[in-house]
Amino acid sequence: MFKRSKLLIALLMTLMLIAAACGSDSDSADSGTDADTETTESEANDEEADDAEAEDETADEPEDEAEEEAAADDEAMEEEEAPIVRADADLVIWADDTRTPVILPLAEEFGEENGITVAVQEVNFGDIRDRLQTAGPAGEGPDVVIGAHDWLGQLVTSGLLAPVDLPNSGDFSPVAIDAMTYEGQLYGVPYAIENIALIRNVDLVPDSPATMEELEQIALDVVAAGDAEIPLAVQNDPGDPFHNFPLFTAAGGYLFGLNDDGSYNADDIGIDSEGGLAAGAQFQAWTESGFLSPSLSYDVMIESFGQGNAPFAITGPWAVSDPDRGFGATGVNYVVEPIPPLAGTTAAPFVGVQGFMVSANAENPLFAQTFITEIMSTQEAQTGLFEAGGRPPAHTAAFDAAAGDPDIEGFGLAGENGQPLPAIPEMGSVWSAWTDAYALILSGESTGEDAFTSASDQIRTLIAEG
C-alpha cells in the first residue's frame, strides 16, 4: 500500500507540474476580460484617493487616456486578480484616480439632495473599459462610467452602453457631441476635450515658427549650436501613431476616409494612399535629418523638454500638468501653440473626448441618466470639473470661461484643426500595425513607403480576419 500511495503522489505531482507549466497560457487568454484591479471604494464620505494613488501602477504614465495601446499596458501589468464587486449604493460611478476626487463632491451633493446613496469606485482608466465587459453583464457593474469616446466602438458593439438623451447638447462643442455619437445615437455626456499641441521653449526659440519647414530648421540649428540635445521631443518608443498623427496629416496623409454621414469608413484606409506614402517618405527624411529621434519614450520626452534640453515638444495637457515632472512644475519657459502646417497642409492632431456614459446593465438607469444629463451637463458642473481636474471643458461656455489660462487656450487652438480619434473597433488593428511601421522607419529598417504599404496590408488583413 505504501508503494501505491507513493505512485499516486508521483502521478499527482506530475499532473500538477504539467498543469502549472501550462497554467500561464490560460491566464493570459483570460486576462483580457478578467476584472483584475484592486478597487478602492470611496464610499460617500471617506475618500481614499491617497491609498489608491499608491496602488496605481500607471500613475506616472498619464498620457494613456488618449492612447489605445496604453490600455494594453495596464492590463498586462496587473498581476493581482480580484473581480470587481459593485459598491452597495443606489448610484455607482466608476472613475479613475485622477477623476475620482473631482467627481466625488458633485456625486455626494447629488446623493444628499435626493436622499440616495452614491459611491464612486476607483478603477484604472484603461481597465474601466475592459472590466465593464465582464462586470456589466454579470450585474456587478456600475451605473455610470467615465470613459473616452474612442471606447464607444467596442462598448457599443458589445451592447454595454445605453443611449443618452441630452436636451442641452447645443451647449457643447460640436466636435465633442460628434465624438460621443456612435451609429447615430448619443452615448455620453462629454466633459473634457483633449488633444496634443506644439510646446515651444521660449528661451531657446523666441518666435513661433510659421511652417513645419521653418520649425525643423530652427530645431536642428538649436541642436547643432549645442543649446539642446533633442530637436523635437515627440514620443516614439518604438513608434507612436497617436503622437505622430499631426505630422502625418501635415505631410499629406489621412487615416480613414469618411462616409457620407461623416463617420469613418474602415474600408478606405489612407495610410498607403498617395498622400500617406508621401508622409511615409517625409518621416524617413525627418529620421535621416535627425529631426525625429528613435526610441524616445514618454519619460525622455517629458524630462528633456522639462529640463530645457529640447526646443520643441509635441504632447498633451498631461505633460504640462504632471505634478512632479510637468513643464509647469519644472519652471521651463514654455508656450502651447498649434502645430504649424507643412507645405501649406494643416497639421491635425487626434482629439479625444472624455465623458460620462451609462451602462446598459445599470441597476438604476434613471438615477444615472438624471445625474449625467441634469447635473453634470451644466456649466457650473463642467467648470467645477475643470477647476478640480484641469482638463479643457467640453461645455462651450465653461471652456470660454477657462480660456483665460494660456495653456488651455493653446491646446484649444491646436484642437480646432483636430479630427476625433476614430472610435470604430477597427482601430484595434491600426494601432499595432501602424506602431510597427513607425518603428521600422525610425530604426532605418524599412523605407517610409515600404513600411506604410505593409502596415496598410496588415490592417486590411486584420480587419478582414475580424
Next chain:
Amino acid sequence: MSQHDVDEPVDSVDPGSNSSDVPMRPANRSGALLGLSIGLITKIVLLGTLNATSIWALGRLIPEGVWLGVVFVVVATVAIDVIYLSRARWSIAVKYLLPGTLLLLAFQLYPVMYTAYISSTNLGTGNILDKEAATEQVIATSIGSTESDVSFTSRAATNADGTLGLILTDDRTDPPTILLGTEDGTVEANDIVFDGDRVESADGFTALTLGDLADLESDFAELEVPTDEGIIRLATLNRANLVGYRLQFDPAVDAITDVETGVVYRPVDGFYQADDGTRLNPGWEVSVGFENYRRVFASEAIRGPFLRVFVWNWVFAVGTVVFSFAVGMLLAITLDHPDLRGKRIYRSLLIFPYALPSFLTVLVWQGMMNRRFGIINDLLGADIPWLTDPWMARASVLLVSTWLSFPYFFLVCTGALQSIPKELTEAANVDGANGRQAFRAVTFPLLLVAVAPLLISSFAFNFNNFNVIYFLNRGGPPIAGSQTPAGSTDILVSYTFRLAFESGRGQDLGFATAISILIFVHVALFSAWGFRKTARLEEI
C-alpha cells in the same frame, strides 16, 4: 472516538498511521479530559472552520446560480470531512492526496476545461451577451424621438394600489395640460394638487421623491406609456420623452424588423443579419465548434509569421533554460568550494534578480538597453542597437531572461550539490580521475537526476514567458513586410496577444483561447515526454 480505543493495539503497529492519529494516542493513555487530545481538537477546529467556510461560500454561490461551484463545494467538503474523520486504513493515503487533488481540480483543471469551452465559442468584442440580452439591447438602442420631438416635465407617482404612473406636464397647450400616464395610456388629469409649480398629486396618484424611488426606480425605467403619437418613456427622473423604436422584435418568428424600411433581420452566427449581410450590434455568444482552431491552421494571414514565431519560441525557451542552468550551475559549483570566504554574501547577492518582480526588472532593462538614451550605450560610448536590430534583440531577450532565471538554478544546484556525498568524488580521485573527469562522471550525472525535472518545468514556464517578451520589447523589432503584425522576438503567447487583443475589432477571446489550448497540448506533450526521459536518468 471511544469505539476506536478498542482496536488501538492493531492500529499502533501500522507503520503507515503516522498521520493525526499518532499524537492522539499518548493523550488517550494519559487520560486527557473526555478522551480529547490536542491533535483531535486541532482536527475538529480545522474541519469546523472548513465547514463554516463552505457554508459561507454556498450562501454566495447559490443565489448566483453557480451550480457547478455548489456541487464542487458540497462534494469536496463532504469528502474532506468523511476522510479526515475516518479511521479506515484506506483513508491514510487519501488523507495525503485529497487536498492537492481538490486544489488541482479547482485551480488547474477547471480553468483548462473552461478555456477549452471558450475556444469553441465566438466570445469576444460584439459577442459577449447572451441572446436574450443582445436582443433587448438591439431594440433598446434603436430608440429615437418621434418627428415632433416632444418632451414632458414628468414626475413618477404611484396610487394606493401601487400602480405606477407618470404625471406629465404637456407644454404644447396653453395653459399646459396635466396628463396622467400609466401602462394603459394617458388620460387628462382632473383632481390636481400643486406645490408651487410642481404637481404633487393627480387623480389619486402621488408623486414620489427620489429617495422613495430607490426601490421602484428600475420599474419606472421600464414603464412605457402608449399613446397615439408614440411611446412616452422617462429619460430622467424629471423628464419624459415621446419616443419610438426603429426596430421591433417578434418572438414568434425570432426575427427583428426595421419598421421604417421593412428589412427583416434573422439570427445568423450570433448576430441578427439581414439578407444583404448587414448585421445589427450587439451580437451574442454562440458555439462555433472548431472554427477558431480551423482559423489558426487555415488562415493564410495568421499562418504567415506563425512558423517563424514557433521556431523562435523553441529557441528562446531552450536557450533560456540552457544558459540559465549553465550559469547557475557554474556559480553554484564555484561557491561550493570549501576554501571560499564570504559565501553567504555572494549567495545572497546572486538571488537578487530572482527576488525582484520580473516585470519591473524587465522594464528597467528596457530603459537601460534603449539605443540612444539607455545607460548601457551611454557608458560604453557605443551605438549598439540592443532592441532595434532583429538579431541583437533576440540576444538581448535571451540575456535578460537568463539574468532573471539563473538564480533559480543557482539555488537548486547549490542544494543538490550539497546532497551529493563528498565520498563519491573522493573515490573518483583515488581512482585517478582529475577534477574535470570526476565532475563529468560523478557530480554532473547526480546533479542532473535532481535537476532534470526542474529543467523541464523551467522550459514549460519559459515557453510562455510573456513578461520578458512583452515588457522588454513588445516582441519587437517588427518583422518588415509580414502579413500580420509580428515581431522578431514574439513568442506564441505574445503573438496571440497581438492577434487577439491588439488587432481585429477588439478582443477575440474565442480565438485566443483556441491558440492557448494548442500551446497547452504542445507543452503538455513535451513535458510528459521529458518526464519519462528523466525517469530513466534516476536509474543511473
